[in-house]
Amino acid sequence: MTSTAVVIGATGGIGGAIARELKGGGRYDRLVALCRSGNSVDGFEAGTIDVEDEETVQRAAAQVGEADLVIVATGLLHGDGYGPEKTYRSLSEEGLARAFQVNAIGPALVAKHFLPLLRREGRSVFAALSARVGSIADNRLGGWYGYRASKAALNQLIRTLAIEHRRKFPNSLCVALHPGTVDTALSKPFQSNVAEDKLFSAAYAARQLLTVIDGLDPEQTGRIFAWDGQEIEP
Ligand SMILES: NC(=O)c1ccc[n+]([C@@H]2O[C@H](COP(=O)([O-])OP(=O)(O)OC[C@H]3O[C@@H](n4cnc5c(N)ncnc54)[C@H](OP(=O)(O)O)[C@@H]3O)[C@@H](O)[C@H]2O)c1
Numbered sequence: 001m002t003s004t005a006v007v008i009g010a011t012g013g014i015g016g017a018i019a020r021e022l023k024g025g026g027r028y029d030r031l032v033a034l035c036r037s038g039n040s041v042d043g044f045e046a047g048t049i050d051v052e053d054e055e056t057v058q059r060a061a062a063q064v065g066e067a068d069l070v071i072v073a074t075g076l077l078h079g080d081g082y083g084p085e086k087t088y089r090s091l092s093e094e095g096l097a098r099a100f101q102v103n104a105i106g107p108a109l110v111a112k113h114f115l116p117l118l119r120r121e122g123r124s125v126f127a128a129l130s131a132r133v134g135s136i137a138d139n140r141l142g143g144w145y146g147y148r149a150s151k152a153a154l155n156q157l158i159r160t161l162a163i164e165h166r167r168k169f170p171n172s173l174c175v176a177l178h179p180g181t182v183d184t185a186l187s188k189p190f191q192s193n194v195a196e197d198k199l200f201s202a203a204y205a206a207r208q209l210l211t212v213i214d215g216l217d218p219e220q221t222g223r224i225f226a227w228d229g230q231e232i233e234p
Contacts, residue, residue: 002029002030002066003027003028003029003030003068004028004029004030004031004032004064004065004066004067004068004069005022005027005028005030005031005032005067005068005069005070005071006031006032006033006034006064006067006069006070006071006114007019007022007031007032007033007034007041007044007071007073008034008035008049008051008060008070008071008072008073008074008110009034009035009051009072009073009074009075010033010034010035010039010041010044010073011035011036011037011039012035012073012074012075012184012185012186013182013183013184013185013186013202014073014129014179014182014184014202014205014206014209015035015071015073015074016041016202017201017202017203017205017206018071018073018206018209018210019031019033019041019044020041020203020206021203021206021207021210022069022210023041023042023043023044025210028068028069030045031043031044031045032044032045032046032047032063032064032067033045033046033047034046034047034048034049034060035048035049036048036049036050047060047063047064048060049110051072051074051102051105051106051107051109051110052101052102052105052106054109054113057109057110057112057113058113060113061113061114061117064114064117065117066117066119067114067117067118067119067124068118068119068122068123068124068125069124069125069127069213070110070114070117070118070125070126070127071127071128071129071209071213072106072107072110072111072126072127072128072129073129074102074106074107074129075102075103075129075131075186076098076099076102076103076147076186077144077147077186077187077190078186078189080098081094081095081098082094082095082098082099082146083095084143084144084145084146084147084190085143085144085145085146086143086144087143088145091145091146095146096145096146096149098146099146099147099149099150100146100149100150100153102150103147103150103151103153103154104150104151104153104154104157107128107154107157107158108154108157108161110128111126111128111157111158111161111174114126115161115165115169115172115174118165118169118172119172120168120169120171120172121171122171123171123172123173123218124169124171124172124173125172125173125174125175125213125216126161126165126172126173126174126175127173127174127175127176127177127209127213128154128158128175128176128177129176129177129178129179129209130151130154130155130158130176130177130178130224131147131151131178132178132226132232133147133148133151134148134150134151134152134154134155134176134224135152135155135224135232135233135234136152136234137233137234138232138233152234154176155176155224155234156234158174158175158176158222158224159222159223159234161174161222162174162175162221162222163222165221166218166221166222170218171218172218172221173216173218173220173221174221174222175213175216175220175221175222175223175224175225176223176224176225177209177212177213177224177225177226177227178224178225178226178227178232179200179205179208179209179227180198180200180205180208180226180227180228181194181198181199181200182199182200182201182202182205183199183200183201183202184202187199200227205227208227208228209227211229212225212226212227212228212229215229
């Protein structure tokens with residue numbers, strides 16, 4: 001039996017670090033790195049995926065065939081015509097649609113095509129990177145409307161997918177993960193107010209997230225977990 005781990009968004013700060021960590025760990029026989037450019041990551045089988053284009057998601061799933069671990073590390077906070085809104089005056093149809101497209105609809109389509117690939121016997125995991133700011137219970141500061149709302153939608157999608165998935169895959173988990181505030185291109189413009197010890201390196205976040213994934217029990221499917229293993233209220 002060949003064990004397979006898949007990283008989607010392997011060109012990203014956290015996705016790349018997770019890929020390197022998985023390779024170093026040597027646990028999986030087959031490593032697949034998927035990204036928009038199709039660029040290869042050293043030691044990984046390469047493939048192309050654009051989470052906004054279902055055809056590419058379907059093709060990538062056919063390439064993977066079977067998997068034990070799928071990590072979706074794609075996401076958008078700024079760029080590409082979108083920026084986090086400080087006030088409702090900045091809301092726009094295009095901006096909100098963009099955030100939902102990448103942060104919620106994309107991972108949902110990935111789940112549609114990749115959940116069926118997870119191994120039924122033994123433990124398998126589908127994990128999507130979300131964010132603590134997607135927690136409605138935790139929202140005290142406001143702002144970042146599109147990003148927050150799209151991550152809240154992602155959390156709800158993950159919960160709903162998990163409920164359906166566990167009926168046929170009782171040993172499998174479908175979870176959302178918060179990596180902490182991590183020094184990547186995504187957080188770069190917003191790092192000035194972050195205390196130095198609260199800004200993680202991507203390598204540290206990757207190690208933490210993989211440790212959290214390892215420690216989860218199938219009973220915990222559908223929930224949101226932070227880098228330190230703490231559960232986040234939706
Ligand atoms: N960094 C943080 O502080 C932080 C905090 C909380 C949550 N998160 C979450 O963690 C995840 C990873 O963030 P990061 O910090 O690693 O960001 P990043 O370095 O900006 O990486 C984002 C990744 O998403 C990919 N992507 C964007 N749109 C895509 C699409 N349509 N199809 C396929 N790939 C697409 C990018 O691919 P390209 O290279 O092709 O652009 C890139 O690989 C995100 O979900 C983010 O919301 C990050």
